[in-house]
Amino acid sequence: MADRTAEDRTPNLPVSVDDIRSAQKTLSGVARMTALEGSRHLTGLIGSPVHFKCENLQRTGSFKLRGAYVRIAGLSPEERARGVVAASAGNHAQGVALAASLLGVRATVFMPVGAPLPKVAATRHYGAEVRLHGQVVDETLAAAQTYADETGAVFIHPFDHADVVAGQGTVGLEILEQCPEVRTIVVGIGGGGLAAGIAVAVKQLRPDVRVVGVQASGAAAYPPSLAAGRPVALDSVSTMADGIKVGRPGEIPFRIVGALVDEVRTVSEDALSSALLLCLERAKMVVEPAGASPVAALLADPGAFEGPVVAVLSGGNVDPLVLQQTLRHGMSAAGRYLSLRLRLTDRPGALAALLGELSAADANVLDVSHVRTDPRLGLDEAEVELHLETKGPEHCVEVAAGLRSAGYTVTG
Incomplete structure (x- = not known):
């Protein structure tokens, strides 16, 4: 613009x-x-x-308390008596719940079925009745508006x-x-x-x-x-x-x-x-x-x-x-995670040797998946998927290059 x-x-x-x-x-x-x-x-x-x-x-x-409180504080006594209703995935829900509680107004808050449990619990803690409805916020907003139409509760829009x-x-x-x-x-x-x-x-x-x-x-x-x-x-x-x-x-x-x-x-x-x-x-x-x-x-x-x-x-x-x-x-976006898939000879001590190479390269192993039965593998092969914590993009390159130098076949 x-x-x-x-x-x-x-x-x-x-x-x-x-x-x-x-x-x-x-x-x-x-x-x-x-x-x-x-x-x-x-x-x-x-x-x-x-x-x-x-x-x-x-x-x-969050900042949501500011707008919610000003909106509810501006209601007439008759509007306050009807209570308020809102819809939110979390922040506006909590703002309305606390604002209504501070002003002595009954609040009903609709939240999506998949709303994070800590946000649902916090909204209830601030004094609102929580109703879970819909998979997305648009469905939840529609339910809250229907509730307002049916009960006379004042709908507190999150931004409009x-x-x-x-x-x-x-x-x-x-x-x-x-x-x-x-x-x-x-x-x-x-x-x-x-x-x-x-x-x-x-x-x-x-x-x-x-x-x-x-x-x-x-x-x-x-x-x-x-x-x-x-x-x-x-x-x-x-x-x-x-x-x-x-x-x-x-x-x-x-x-x-x-x-x-x-x-x-x-x-x-x-x-x-x-x-x-x-x-x-x-x-x-x-x-x-x-x-x-x-x-x-x-x-x-x-x-x-x-x-x-x-x-x-x-x-x-x-x-x-x-x-x-x-x-x-x-x-991962900062280059501090590295995921690798490589093949090695399936013999005793092979995985321990691989982990030793990673230790020498100063890469922290977060997760290891060791597969021996995949039909794509040879009779004497195993595939290992690794998730590593590294020091950054340059270190990622060094770790992968070091494994190849040590004779490992890196496939992904």
């Missing part, structure tokens, strides 16, 4: 900076002003200061409401206060509520600051939507980053993102997992894949960002099993 001057930007937007300032007052004593932490590694990579806005350390583990956008925009006000010298803000985009809110807060106060949105390439609804000039639904979405796994932009966020966000980039699954790994190893931050998307964009094209840069780590609610899988994926 091309850069535009402040005069070119659409003035008549559904959310103003005054709305966001009002939301900030509403959130006083509820949402934390999360820390702004410097990243030495990314600073060195980009050549100018990079900071993390740590919404992964927000109450409920002006109050929600205003609440998320308080992140932008905090960034300007904590880092007044900021030149670029990078933020993940799913439905667009967070990016839209930050853009309103920042562009109306500091139009010189560049706002860059980031989507997972397998769930990138904004680029085709911006090209078409209207929200366009994707035929399918696929990404590990469930926090930004949204197939269609919200109407309200889309208007704002189209008017105020300078650019929307996409990142691969490899980039997301590598970014999550970097956050954990270098910054000691537990971040979910969606929250690591701005870091993925910085890693993918460090020369494209003028600093100082603030990358918004939007959430830290990652299922431990998903974290384990993602870290393995990240290590």
Whole structure:
């Protein structure tokens, strides 16, 4: 998306900076002003200061509490008496559950059948009634809307409401206060509520600051939507980053993102997992894949960002099993895992000799599969599949070359 001057930007937007300032007052004593932490590694990579806005350390583990609380706080007494309903795979669910509990409002939250158990448990812990329905979030949203129609409960949309956008925009006000010298803000985009809110807060106060949105390439609804000039639904979405796994932009966020966000980039699954790994190893931050998307964009094209840069780590609610899988994926993408398949003579001590070669090469064996009965093998052959932890791409090459030099036939 091309850069535009402040005069070119659409003035008549559904959310103003005054709305966001009002939301900030509403959130006083509820949402934390999360820390702004410097990243030495990314600073060195980009050549100018990079900071993390740590919404992964927000109450409920993400920025979603902000918008949910502002939306529910704005309901009339009669609306509050009817209760609220929401649909979410995790972060919005927890935000609505806590916000409703703090405001004394009954909350029902629909979650997909396959939602991570820790997120389901946390949502219940915050006081909501959880109903599991549907395999994907779109089915869950439909069920929640049906419930709202049948019961009169107020549907709390995860991103497509002006109050929600205003609440998320308080992140932008905090960034300007904590880092007044900021030149670029990078933020993940799913439905667009967070990016839209930050853009309103920042562009109306500091139009010189560049706002860059980031989507997972397998769930990138904004680029085709911006090209078409209207929200366009994707035929399918696929990404590990469930926090930004949204197939269609919200109407309200889309208007704002189209008017105020300078650019929307996409990142691969490899980039997301590598970014999550970097956050954990270098910054000691537990971040979910969606929250690591701005870091993925910085890693993918460090020369494209003028600093100082603030990358918004939007959430830290990652299922431990998903974290384990993602870290393995990240290590593989970084060249720190090596999978090999090789053949050796099937005789006593052959496997021990192979493991000795790997030990000498300083490769850590994670898993070994030893096959003797495959019909493709000769009578005196065995096939071994190895999964190794290495020190990086160069070490991978050295290990494979060393095995070939030792006489092993590497087949994969």
